Amino acid sequence: MELLEELESEHGPLTERVSRLQAVFAAVAAGQRQVSTVQGELRVHFEWLCHELLDHFGREEECVFPYLRHALPMVRGEVERLESSHDQICGALSRMQYLTARSGRRFEEGFEHLVHVFERFAETYALHASGEREVLRDAAARLTPEQRLELAETATSVG
Ligand SMILES: [Fe+2]
Ligand SMILES: [Fe+2]
Numbered sequence: 001m002e003l004l005e006e007l008e009s010e011h012g013p014l015t016e017r018v019s020r021l022q023a024v025f026a027a028v029a030a031g032q033r034q035v036s037t038v039q040g041e042l043r044v045h046f047e048w049l050c051h052e053l054l055d056h057f058g059r060e061e062e063c064v065f066p067y068l069r070h071a072l073p074m075v076r077g078e079v080e081r082l083e084s085s086h087d088q089i090c091g092a093l094s095r096m097q098y099l100t101a102r103s104g105r106r107f108e109e110g111f112e113h114l115v116h117v118f119e120r121f122a123e124t125y126a127l128h129a130s131g132e133r134e135v136l137r138d139a140a141a142r143l144t145p146e147q148r149l150e151l152a153e154t155a156t157s158v159g
Contacts, residue, residue: 002148003155004140007064010056011129014049018122021045025115035111042100050093057086060132063155068139071147078135085128092121 024041027033065079099114100107107114143151 002140003064003152004136007056007060008133008136010052011133014052014056014125015129017045017049017052018125021118022122025118028111029115035108036104039100039104039107042096046093046097046100050097053089053093057090059155061086064136064151067151067154068135071151072139072142075135075139078131082128082132082135085124085131088124089121089128092117092124096121 021042024033024038024045028035028038061083065083068079069076095117096114099110099117102110140148
């Protein structure tokens with residue numbers, strides 16, 4: 001699988017994890033689960049997302065985005081917007097980790113705030129994933145076979 005397709009395919013497990021989190025928050029909102037019972041589960045999900053998202057975003061920003069800026073100057077603005085939403089997503093994620101790591105009572109008191117941060121996180125992530133899919137597909141169609149090879153070699157040297 002080529003690098004651009006590989007990065008897009010990694011969105012699958014990330015999106016699935018965001019959906020699992022949405023299900024946890026929905027269960028609490030519906031009164032099916034108590035706030036006090038979801039803290040450990042949320043911590044595990046956020047920790048997984050932190051590791052996987054930082055790794056995924058890092059490979060995009062260290063390798064693919066610089067190459068696209070250089071090879072396809074017309075996509076520079078879109079690449080900048082993607083990088084900026086990486087920062088927004090990571091900002092929300094670190095706040096959710098902080099709110100979820102607090103003691104049980106403080107976690108329960110801050111749960112409503114956590115819900116709002118999660119809603120912004122989920123919305124920004126969904127917009128980012130769909131926007132990035134368009135940018136990567138457009139870029140893949142514009143790059144010459146030689147450029148695609150060059151990009152793959154750059155990725156190998158970074159990874
Ligand atoms: Fe991505
Ligand atoms: Fe991205």
